Amino acid sequence: MAGEKEHRILEFVKQNAVSGDPQSVVDHIDKYCSQKEWAMNVGDEKGLILDKVFKETNPSLVLELGTYCGYSALRIAQLLKPSARFFTIEINPVNAAVARKMIEFAGLKDKIEILEGSTEHIIPRLRTDYGVVHVDFVFMDHFKDRYLVDTKLLEDCGLLKKGSVLLADNVVYPGAPDFLEYVRTSGCYDCTNYPAHVEYTDQPDALEKGCI
Ligand SMILES: C[S@@+](CC[C@H](N)C(=O)[O-])C[C@H]1O[C@@H](n2cnc3c(N)ncnc32)[C@H](O)[C@@H]1O
Numbered sequence: 001m002a003g004e005k006e007h008r009i010l011e012f013v014k015q016n017a018v019s020g021d022p023q024s025v026v027d028h029i030d031k032y033c034s035q036k037e038w039a040m041n042v043g044d045e046k047g048l049i050l051d052k053v054f055k056e057t058n059p060s061l062v063l064e065l066g067t068y069c070g071y072s073a074l075r076i077a078q079l080l081k082p083s084a085r086f087f088t089i090e091i092n093p094v095n096a097a098v099a100r101k102m103i104e105f106a107g108l109k110d111k112i113e114i115l116e117g118s119t120e121h122i123i124p125r126l127r128t129d130y131g132v133v134h135v136d137f138v139f140m141d142h143f144k145d146r147y148l149v150d151t152k153l154l155e156d157c158g159l160l161k162k163g164s165v166l167l168a169d170n171v172v173y174p175g176a177p178d179f180l181e182y183v184r185t186s187g188c189y190d191c192t193n194y195p196a197h198v199e200y201t202d203q204p205d206a207l208e209k210g211c212i
Pocket residue numbers: 040041042043065066067068069070071072073089090091092095117118119120141142143146
């Protein structure tokens with residue numbers, strides 16, 4: 001059944017983590033996924049890179065593409081400044097429902113707005129339907145063949161401005177070569193690569209930061 005593993009992760013968190021303590025929820029997701037069943041959270045090692053780049057950017061408007069169970073959203077929400085807004089887009093309704101419960105259990109429901117649907121449909125509505133003028137920080141972690149199209153969509157919708165940061169996961173594995181080539185050669189982005197490993201494994205991977 002779709003979502004079985006995701007429900008098992010949620011159940012493990014509810015049984016073992018401290019309700020209202022987001023760090024405890026994050027730690028227990030890592031514990032379950034490193035010891036019991038692998039899952040596609042950004043994970044503890046790359047999560048520290050996400051935290052570092054996020055803190056350096058200190059964004060006011062944050063967008064995540066690909067919520068899954070809410071793991072990276074919980075990392076991000078803990079670092080948000082009080083006035084910041086944070087939207088995360090998830091296409092799979094089962095994953096979105098698990099993320100909602102995970103975030104509610106962690107006590108961060110008021111800091112994270114989950115938008116259910118595809119990035120293709122939601123990004124063009126961010127300004128009209130959600131009052132977003134510019135996005136300061138985008139964590140890109142959805143389907144890898146969408147990284148480049150959604151980067152261009154964000155540009156075409158006028159949502160990026162000078163200083164906006166794109167941070168893309170999995171640029172080595174599974175890889176997003178068209179996205180990497182674009183951000184590194186278009187002349188619009190200053191790029192930094194952060195080598196690491198695929199979550200909960202020894203397989204090489206990396207995050208790429210592109211600052212416009
Ligand atoms: C790798 S997981 C996200 C992991 C999450 N960022 C974390 O670290 O906890 C990718 C998620 O993106 C979602 N997704 C894939 N393509 C999408 C799209 N075009 N629009 C919205 N969500 C998408 C998938 O359903 C999946 O839940």
